Amino acid sequence: MSTIAMVSGDVSHKKIMKSWPGSCFACSNPAGLQLKFWHAPEGVETKCEVSAAYCGFDVVVHGGIIATILDEAPCWAIFAKLGRLGVTQKMTSQYHRPVQTETEFSVNARVSSHDARHALVRAEISDAEGTVLAESESSWVFPRLSRIASLAGADEKMLQSFLNDCCPGK
Numbered sequence: 001m002s003t004i005a006m007v008s009g010d011v012s013h014k015k016i017m018k019s020w021p022g023s024c025f026a027c028s029n030p031a032g033l034q035l036k037f038w039h040a041p042e043g044v045e046t047k048c049e050v051s052a053a054y055c056g057f058d059v060v061v062h063g064g065i066i067a068t069i070l071d072e073a074p075c076w077a078i079f080a081k082l083g084r085l086g087v088t089q090k091m092t093s094q095y096h097r098p099v100q101t102e103t104e105f106s107v108n109a110r111v112s113s114h115d116a117r118h119a120l121v122r123a124e125i126s127d128a129e130g131t132v133l134a135e136s137e138s139s140w141v142f143p144r145l146s147r148i149a150s151l152a153g154a155d156e157k158m159l160q161s162f163l164n165d166c167c168p169g170k
Contacts, residue, residue: 014039016080016166022152026072033065035072035107043077043110043121052101061099066125067091070136073109074121076166078140081111083167085148085159086119086140093136099125105133117142 015038025032033054037044056062070093078086099105109123119140125133149156 022154026068037076039080040108043108044073044080045106045108047104047106049104050101055101059101061101063095066099066134067093069107069125070123070134073107073123074138077109077111077121078119079163079166082114083163084142085145085163086142089139089141091136091138093134095134097133099133104128
């Protein structure tokens with residue numbers, strides 16, 4: 001997996017410099033996808049390509065890897081736009097066309113709605129021509145940060161610092 005640098009003069013497309021402080025298959029584990037995200041007007045985006053090692057059929061990205069990407073992007077949209085740490089409550093995915101391995105594609109996620117306890121987030125994977133290959137809608141809940149810290153064996157202040165860095169306007 002490789003994440004391809006986004007290039008834009010728009011300040012909203014600033015790379016989120018912080019990496020998840022734990023070991024996440026999608027974003028921080030060296031053996032995983034190592035996704036990196038950029039701020040976008042309504043959420044986050046990235047461009048990436050998936051190694052053939054993550055194929056289902058030859059040259060086609062495995063559906064579980066696509067689902068992982070469609071779950072991870074909303075997580076980072078919540079970090080970037082809401083400054084919160086949430087967990088997926090429910091996700092529905094639609095696979096429209098095959099996502100090719102070793103081929104650049106775009107991922108974007110945007111927070112559709114939220115309140116103090118929940119968020120609804122939409123994500124899409126598109127090819128270079130802008131054709132939507134897969135999409136999801138996910139609902140998220142916001143447990144107390146102390147609860148997540150306890151479950152993850154992480155320091156609550158460190159998690160709050162991570163969130164503050166991801167969402168500079170909060």
